[in-house]
Amino acid sequence: MLEITGLRKQFPGGKVALDGVGFEVRPGELYGFVGANGAGKTTTMRIVMGVLLSDAGQVSWQGRPLDADTRKRIGYMPEERGLYQKMRVAEQIEYFGQLHGMSAAAARTATNDLLERLTLTERRNDAVEALSLGNQQRVQLAVALVHDPELLILDEPFSGLDPIAVEALSTVLQERARGGVPVLFSSHQLELVERLCDAVGIISAGRMVATGSVETLQAAAGRALKVVVRGAEPGWADGLPGELAVQGDRHVLVTSGGDDQEILRRAVKSGHVEHFGFERASLTEIFKEAVA
Amino acid sequence: MSAVWLVAKREIVTTVRTRSFIIGLIVTAVVVGVVAFLPKFFDGPDKYTIGLVNSQELPLKQALPEAEFTFKTFQDRAAATKAVLDGDLDAALVDGTTVLTDGQIETELGVLMQSVNREVKLGAAGVNVPPLAMESVGADTRYEDARRGIAFLLVIVLFGLVIQSVSMVAMGVVEEKGSRIVEILLASLRPWQLLVGKVVGLGVIGLINLAVVLVVGIGAAVASGFAENFPPGMAGIIAGTMIWFLLGYAFFATYSASLASLVSRQEEVGNVLGPMMLTVMVTYGVSIYATGDPSSTLSTVMSLIPPFSSMVMPVRMAAAEVPLWEVGVAMLIMMAAVAGIAAVGARVYERAVLRTGARLKFTEVLRSR
Ligand SMILES: Nc1ncnc2c1ncn2[C@@H]1O[C@H](COP(=O)(O)OP(=O)(O)O)[C@@H](O)[C@H]1O
Ligand SMILES: [Mg+2]
Numbered sequence: 296m297l298e299i300t301g302l303r304k305q306f307p308g309g310k311v312a313l314d315g316v317g318f319e320v321r322p323g324e325l326y327g328f329v330g331a332n333g334a335g336k337t338t339t340m341r342i343v344m345g346v347l348l349s350d351a352g353q354v355s356w357q358g359r360p361l362d363a364d365t366r367k368r369i370g371y372m373p374e375e376r377g378l379y380q381k382m383r384v385a386e387q388i389e390y391f392g393q394l395h396g397m398s399a400a401a402a403r404t405a406t407n408d409l410l411e412r413l414t415l416t417e418r419r420n421d422a423v424e425a426l427s428l429g430n431q432q433r434v435q436l437a438v439a440l441v442h443d444p445e446l447l448i449l450d451e452p453f454s455g456l457d458p459i460a461v462e463a464l465s466t467v468l469q470e471r472a473r474g475g476v477p478v479l480f481s482s483h484q485l486e487l488v489e490r491l492c493d494a495v496g497i498i499s500a501g502r503m504v505a506t507g508s509v510e511t512l513q514a515a516a517g518r519a520l521k522v523v524v525r526g527a528e529p530g531w532a533d534g535l536p537g538e539l540a541v542q543g544d545r546h547v548l549v550t551s552g553g554d555d556q557e558i559l560r561r562a563v564k565s566g567h568v569e570h571f572g573f574e575r576a577s578l579t580e581i582f583k584e585a586v587a
Numbered sequence: 588m589s590a591v592w593l594v595a596k597r598e599i600v601t602t603v604r605t606r607s608f609i610i611g612l613i614v615t616a617v618v619v620g621v622v623a624f625l626p627k628f629f630d631g632p633d634k635y636t637i638g639l640v641n642s643q644e645l646p647l648k649q650a651l652p653e654a655e656f657t658f659k660t661f662q663d664r665a666a667a668t669k670a671v672l673d674g675d676l677d678a679a680l681v682d683g684t685t686v687l688t689d690g691q692i693e694t695e696l697g698v699l700m701q702s703v704n705r706e707v708k709l710g711a712a713g714v715n716v717p718p719l720a721m722e723s724v725g726a727d728t729r730y731e732d733a734r735r736g737i738a739f740l741l742v743i744v745l746f747g748l749v750i751q752s753v754s755m756v757a758m759g760v761v762e763e764k765g766s767r768i769v770e771i772l773l774a775s776l777r778p779w780q781l782l783v784g785k786v787v788g789l790g791v792i793g794l795i796n797l798a799v800v801l802v803v804g805i806g807a808a809v810a811s812g813f814a815e816n817f818p819p820g821m822a823g824i825i826a827g828t829m830i831w832f833l834l835g836y837a838f839f840a841t842y843s844a845s846l847a848s849l850v851s852r853q854e855e856v857g858n859v860l861g862p863m864m865l866t867v868m869v870t871y872g873v874s875i876y877a878t879g880d881p882s883s884t885l886s887t888v889m890s891l892i893p894p895f896s897s898m899v900m901p902v903r904m905a906a907a908e909v910p911l912w913e914v915g916v917a918m919l920i921m922m923a924a925v926a927g928i929a930a931v932g933a934r935v936y937e938r939a940v941l942r943t944g945a946r947l948k949f950t951e952v953l954r955s956r
Contacts, residue, residue: 344774377768
């Protein structure tokens with residue numbers, strides 16, 4: 296389990312980027328780290344990777360503080376991508392595998408497997424700069440995955456990907472998570488995070504404003520009751536909480552308060568009830584609520 | 588350690604494979620080869636063709652073994668004169684008494700013929716003249732010219748190599764910083780490992796270049812016969828050159844890596860390296876001066892002060908005899924300087940290399956936490 300507690304970071308400019316950030320990522324969990332631009336996601340991940348020093352707080356892995364040796368077993372994709380442009384694809388992936396402590400032979404085998412999986416085998420001897428941007432992204436992913444990491448930390452891995460690549464990356468991440476690896480990634484794409492993640496953390500201006508499983512957050516956000524009545528008399532919902540929308544003879548009432556049984560009785564009395572049910576709050580709604 | 592070696596190996600492999608490296612090596616080899624042959628072209632081989640009319644061959648070869656003499660016999664004075672005027676002969680000896688030349692005779696040949704002729708005639712008359720014994724009461728200056736020549740070439744080679752290697756280190760640092768690869772690298776490496784690996788790797792590249800220069804240079808000198816002029820202890824001079832190159836390189840490379848880590852774009856490299864390159868230039872200037880006057884006080888002092896010593900000392904060692912203790916002391920001071928710059932440079936590099944964006948200030952980075 297990856298545990299982050301009480302991270303604080305103030306940049307030399309005087310700006311407090313993180314103010315007590317903490318959350319946990321469990322084995323096999325896909326953790327979505329969301330927040331507006333400048334909220335502190337990248338800073339948090341850099342501190343976890345030891346690329347940046349925090350002013351206070353701890354990062355621990357399996358109950359022990361994360362040290363340089365343990366970090367070698369993490370797969371990391373920084374927000375600002377970087378590869379040696381003139382180096383060959385396969386050699387580059389192997390190089391990073393070896394830097395992470397693999398033997399030359401093991402790195403080669405792992406590289407060949409990954410190239411196969413990412414359909415890059417034919418480009419293995421090309422310089423990175425000769426590849427399309429999409430393919431460069433795949434090499435970047437391969438660099439993060441080559442050493443079969445115990446933990447994955449990916450900063451905005453989906454940004455700039457086309458829908459097919461998004462699907463492919465989602466599959467890869469889900470596979471890794473199923474293999475027991477905690478996967479922490481940041482993203483702006485809230486629908487994607489909602490669909491993919493077991494847990495999410497919402498950060499706003501350097502503070503965690505919500506953390507937990509998607510269901511828990513939805514429950515905590517309160518469920519909205521949605522009632523659709525056809526052919527109701529105008530004014531049937533007077534005095535009921537929530538908002539009423541009228542589209543022709545369809546009346547849609549959405550509310551998060553009031554006595555649901557009372558609402559149902561009123562609806563049945565006034566017309567033909569087409570729909571009566573509790574709606575889950577979307578992550579976007581939860582996010583807006585939390586950040587507000 | 589293995590991490591450092593991995594980084595170094597990558598530098599070596601990727602550099603060796605570039606076209607510019609291969610072309611650079613070939614060009615260096617050709618230039619060095621030509622330069623090493625030059626003395627032969629300019630010195631003009633001492634080859635004389637001498638005509639004989641009714642005369643005996645003079646034993647000129649005995650008196651001047653380095654030179655080659657060819658003798659041609661002519662029927663009469665007219666034929667020999669024609670050959671002299673046509674430029675086929677350097678001189679013609681007529682009746683053992685007169686020397687014909689086209690214009691004034693070349694001094695060396697004139698003196699030689701005069702004295703050998705006298706010896707032969709005296710010998711025939713039964714007078715034996717023992718040759719004068721030559722003895723220098725000053726320093727052994729036999730190899731002075733050769734030494735200065737070698738020292739001069741060494742300065743140029745060392746200067747070129749240091750500039751080239753040091754620029755490669757700087758550009759490599761900025762490549763990694765600017766493209767942010769450094770962020771992935773530093774997630775699995777300590778900054779000093781990355782720094783040392785790069786400096787070591789490109790140092791090996793520099794040594795390969797130096798080795799090519801030395802091998803081609805010495806090979807060409809042997810082939811052209813110039814090697815006969817090599818002073819004794821040439822092996823020591825070569826070993827010294829390599830060691831001093833490595834020391835100078837280590838100093839300037841670490842320094843330039845830390846300077847380069849202050850900027851994020853290749854265009855800024857030249858600017859940020861400016862002051863350091865000036866130091867290299869000054870070192871070069873002093874070294875050139877030292878080739879001319881290797882034993883002056885200025886040369887001696889500069890050969891002890893780092894980083895100037897890294898170029899001035901090997902030049903002095905080539906150009907003159909330097910007491911061993913002076914070399915030892917200079918080396919110790921230089922090593923201390925390398926250690927010092929490495930400590931400071933690594934600290935700056937470590938702190939600056941992740942701070943992309945505007946150019947940073949060396950001292951400010953050094954003071955920051
Ligand atoms: N090197 C830095 N120096 C000064 N401020 C920084 C630096 N890096 C990030 N910041 C500031 O810290 C805050 C958090 O940034 P970041 O972690 O990059 O946010 P996110 O990744 O969520 O968009 C931002 O306000 C940003 O301007
Ligand atoms: Mg970010």
